[in-house]
Amino acid sequence: MTQAISRRTIMAGAAALLSTSPTLVRAQDVLGGNAMTGAGSTFAYPVMSRWAQSYRRFIAGGGDFPMAGAGLDDAPTAQAIDYEPVGSMAGIMRAKDLDFGASDMPLPPKELGKLGLAQFPIVIGGVTVVANLAGIGPGQLKLDGPVLAGIFLGKIATWSDEAIKALNPGLNLPDAKITIVTRADGSGTTFNFTDYLCKVSRQFYDTVGSDLYVRWPGSVAAKGNEGVAQVVRATPNAIGYVELAQALRSNLSFALIENSAKTFIKPEPAAFQAAAASADWAAAGDFGLVLANAPGKQSYPITATVFVLMNKELPQGRARATLNFFRWALDKGANDAEQLGYVPLPEQLVKQVKAYWRENYKAGS
Missing domain, CATH: 3.40.190.10 (Periplasmic binding protein-like II)
Known part of the structure; x- marks a missing residue:
């Protein structure tokens, strides 16, 4: 593979960036409110945008996944999620400084450990x-x-x-x-x-x-x-x-x-x-699975998964707010995903993801 820029080089750059860059100022720190910040996959942008709109309506209507610090009586005045579709490479490199990054390429456990990140799937597409x-x-x-x-x-x-x-x-x-x-x-x-x-x-x-x-x-x-x-x-x-x-x-x-x-x-x-x-x-x-060229007579051969990358040391309130959003997306966002041509995660995989949250985040329970 003589012409590819190796994933090892990319990960080394990400590790260097995460270890030397100052913590980024989040949108909610400047604007107030409770917006979650994320960046990465443009593949995921249509469904992420739709979910953000639906989740905002959900919480404003008294939904049972309140965002940390939002209060139970007043609907949040800021948007639920501020997501930048800047590509998976940028999503990986910025994941530790934001509430989450999104990538269509999974990272191996060893690289996740070096970066201090956890990783889980949220939706499947092609x-x-x-x-x-x-x-x-x-x-x-x-x-x-x-x-x-x-x-x-x-x-x-x-x-x-x-x-x-x-x-x-x-x-x-x-x-x-x-x-x-x-x-x-x-x-x-x-x-x-x-x-x-x-x-x-x-x-x-x-x-x-x-x-x-x-x-x-x-x-x-x-x-x-x-x-x-x-x-x-x-x-x-x-x-x-x-x-x-x-x-x-x-x-x-x-x-x-x-x-x-x-x-x-x-x-x-x-x-x-x-x-x-x-x-x-x-x-x-x-x-860490890649679905390209999967077996099966009816399988589309360039199927892909969107993964979320989250800092394991994310403050508990931010982690709770972020996981609440993705819990809502997995539990209630299937219709939005399907309308856009994505496939929601199967029920058994959703259970595995939630168990993974409990293992990696105090807020995951």
């Missing part, structure tokens, strides 16, 4: 391959792993390439150069996408590798899932990768991707759920 091809609608284009890897390696340079045509007989593909759009920032979406490509292409593994940030052989770079979506939408014959909610919101056409059972699968919640069903979360330390 990385969607989107393309701007005249006359070709959602779900009409089919791509398998080797062809997709060839495109993002720059080896398959035109839409009329025989490898693409062989997967799409009868589809009117243009004889045009492919414009590749990738992330400019450290991204969990990139991690999950490249993890999948590494599993289906030895050449991709050897030349690009998998990480939050990689050096693509040739692409147009954009910041965040929204940035990638905007560039693809504005660029004829472009291809890129974003999470499903962003693809739907941007009205982009998506491709069907061949899974490990040789079935072309649509990116949708049922297919994400099928991939997640294969996971043995109980056996994974700190929930």
Whole structure:
């Protein structure tokens, strides 16, 4: 993996930053009120934003998960959560100074220990391959792993390439150069996408590798899932990768991707759920599982999980407020998640997450 910026380098940078930077001033310290502060995954931003709105209404209506210091009689006057969608790399690096960080790449237990963080999943979704091809609608284009890897390696340079045509007989593909759009920032979406490509292409593994940030052989770079979506939408014959909610919101056409059972699968919640069903979360330390290329005939092959990273030394009041929010999200936020194309955690996994809170935070009980 000669071109990837190694996760070890990223973690070393995070450890240095967390050990030397002064504690950041939180929004609630300046503005007053009880806003929780978080940053990270743009993959998670649509559902995090929806949850924040719903949770605010919940507490204002006398919900039973009061935020620390809010009082029981008066509804909070500040927003429930102040979340910055700045990418998973930034989420990891800032997690200790905020109430939480969010990442679509799990950290191994040893790295969590070095950073003084705990980690747990909150929702499952999928990385969607989107393309701007005249006359070709959602779900009409089919791509398998080797062809997709060839495109993002720059080896398959035109839409009329025989490898693409062989997967799409009868589809009117243009004889045009492919414009590749990738992330400019450290991204969990990139991690999950490249993890999948590494599993289906030895050449991709050897030349690009998998990480939050990689050096693509040739692409147009954009910041965040929204940035990638905007560039693809504005660029004829472009291809890129974003999470499903962003693809739907941007009205982009998506491709069907061949899974490990040789079935072309649509990116949708049922297919994400099928991939997640294969996971043995109980056996994974700190929930450190990656779902790319999961087995199963109905599994979508680029399924991803959003993880929350929290400082184990977070003051108890802040920890209680933050865990109350995520307890509400797991218990009552399923409908919001499903409307946006995500998959809520299964009931057994929710129980495991709550047990993990009790083990790692006094406020978790």
